[in-house]
Amino acid sequence: MAERLTTEARKQALGGIPDWTEVSGRDAIGKTFVFKDFNEAFGFMTRAALVAEKMDHHPEWRNVYKTVEVVLSTHDAGGVTALDIELARAMNAIAKLTPG
């Protein structure tokens, strides 16, 4: 099972994944992605969903038109683990692929 990262390890990992930050009041990391329109936003979600399903590690996320707010945490570990960092990195890579 993935182990909860220490504060120091989490901070260091966050330095390598642009725009992800600690979620206030929770042991979780988050990022708000803003796209050109719904097509792009949901396209991003679809690609990320396939990655998440393959990892068997899923995001909490909220979509309103062109915006996708993502929160990542590992329920079983009670905090942020390497799985969250991996999914965050994958989401950044997917978002970069969108033309907008």
Place this chain on the structure above:
Amino acid sequence: MAERLTTEARKQALGGIPDWTEVSGRDAIGKTFVFKDFNEAFGFMTRAALVAEKMDHHPEWRNVYKTVEVVLSTHDAGGVTALDIELARAMNAIAKLTPG
């Protein structure tokens, strides 16, 4: 443009779409869909996204694993319109199609 439904019309429309309710503190309607797993939940979202995009009327929604919380309102009209009722009805129909 779609016109905001009166309280009476909204109440009547809600009677025809099971489990949709008024969202407290907002002029909006909402429903929480619970599926078997992420595959089913995101499958539902994907089908609903295609309908929403075709209607050019989009939901606010939040997904956590097998749960999808949906809120519908028509921004331009400042409240619930026939578009929201139509999308709510379509979402119920899509959710019924899932085998779980």
